[in-house]
Amino acid sequence: MGADKYTVLLPTYNEKDNLPIIVWLLIKAFTESGYDFEIIVIDDGSPDGTLDVAKKLQSIYGDKKIVLRPREKKLGLGTAYIHGIKHATGNFVIIMDADLSHHPKFIQQFIKKQKEKDYDLVSGTRYSGSGGVYGWDLKRKIISRGANYVTQVLLRPGASDLTGSFRLYKTKVLEKLVQSCKSKGYVFQMEMVIRARQLGFTIGEVPISFVDRVYGESKLGGNEIVQFAKGLLYLFATT
Numbered sequence: 001m002g003a004d005k006y007t008v009l010l011p012t013y014n015e016k017d018n019l020p021i022i023v024w025l026l027i028k029a030f031t032e033s034g035y036d037f038e039i040i041v042i043d044d045g046s047p048d049g050t051l052d053v054a055k056k057l058q059s060i061y062g063d064k065k066i067v068l069r070p071r072e073k074k075l076g077l078g079t080a081y082i083h084g085i086k087h088a089t090g091n092f093v094i095i096m097d098a099d100l101s102h103h104p105k106f107i108q109q110f111i112k113k114q115k116e117k118d119y120d121l122v123s124g125t126r127y128s129g130s131g132g133v134y135g136w137d138l139k140r141k142i143i144s145r146g147a148n149y150v151t152q153v154l155l156r157p158g159a160s161d162l163t164g165s166f167r168l169y170k171t172k173v174l175e176k177l178v179q180s181c182k183s184k185g186y187v188f189q190m191e192m193v194i195r196a197r198q199l200g201f202t203i204g205e206v207p208i209s210f211v212d213r214v215y216g217e218s219k220l221g222g223n224e225i226v227q228f229a230k231g232l233l234y235l236f237a238t239t
Contacts, residue, residue: 005036006111007090007171011080012041014048015098022098023057027065029104035111040067040084041098044074077165078188082178085171093169102166106208110168113204120173120201123159123193124166124208131161135212147232151190155235158197159205162190166208173201187231194235 008026012019023039030037043051051070058066069087071080081095094110096102102124110122125131127148133141144163151162169177176199183191196203 004092005038005090006030006092006094006107006168007084007088008037008039008094008096009081009084009088010039010041010096010098011077011084012043012046012050012054012098013074014046014050016046016048016050016053018099019050019053020057022100022104023061023066025104026107027061029107033108033111036090038065038067038089040069040087042080042084043068043070044080045070045072076184076188078178078181078184081174085175085178088171091171093171093174094167095169095174096166101211103209103211106166106206107168109206113206114168117202117204119204120170121193121196122168122204122206123161124164124210125159125161125205126164126208126210128160128205129207131207131209133210133212151232154232155194159193159203161205162193164208164210165189166210167192177201183231183234184227187227187235190231191235 010019010022019041026037026039041054043054051068054066054068054070058068067087069083071083085093092111092114094107096104106124110124113119114122126133127145133144136144147163148161152160155162173196177192177195180195180199181188181191193203
């Protein structure tokens with residue numbers, strides 16, 4: 001499929017049950033499509049043994065396809081991407097959650113969309129076309145929709161889903177964006193799109209189905225919502 005190579009960055013924290021499934025699905029998707037790939041697992045000191053599971057997966061699939069770059073403790077999403085990029089050998093980087101909420105079957109659509117207009121960034125969207133959310137209760141749907149709506153009104157980002165974390169970037173573009181972003185947590189994904197727009201990068205979108213995690217606990221809590229509000233105000237003031 002040409003010289004392109006796709007690096008998947010998988011930040012993990014307590015994902016020992018989900019990791020084998022998402023890795024198998026990723027390898028299946030890339031093998032069937034014929035694209036060259038690697039999966040970089042960035043585990044932040046998970047106490048549940050996620051890293052041990054990752055090591056077993058590496059012994060099964062090989063260290064060329066499963067690359068382990070663990071850290072001693074939980075240091076945040078933004079720094080996880082910076083850490084992962086340092087070891088990426090692909091000219092494209094895919095970021096996604098390891099909890100099965102993002103299905104690898106959409107990756108081929110991301111790649112196709114990127115090639116249509118040589119987009120710098122392709123973002124999965126839950127809020128356009130056939131995109132949707134499954135498995136959330138009404139409260140969480142309202143929070144997510146409300147956050148996205150307020151963001152659209154205040155920031156006018158030129159993208160329909162700012163808080164999603166299933167995206168394809170040109171590696172050089174992602175390197176520039178993570179260096180320019182100051183936010184942490186859930187606001188980080190939002191700032192990435194805002195900064196992309198500011199820097200003149202092109203953004204494509206692919207509708208995706210987001211499915212709530214099957215195993216483990218959601219990491220969204222009251223503190224994350226407060227941080228989101230603070231981050232939104234920061235971006236409004238600086239963009």
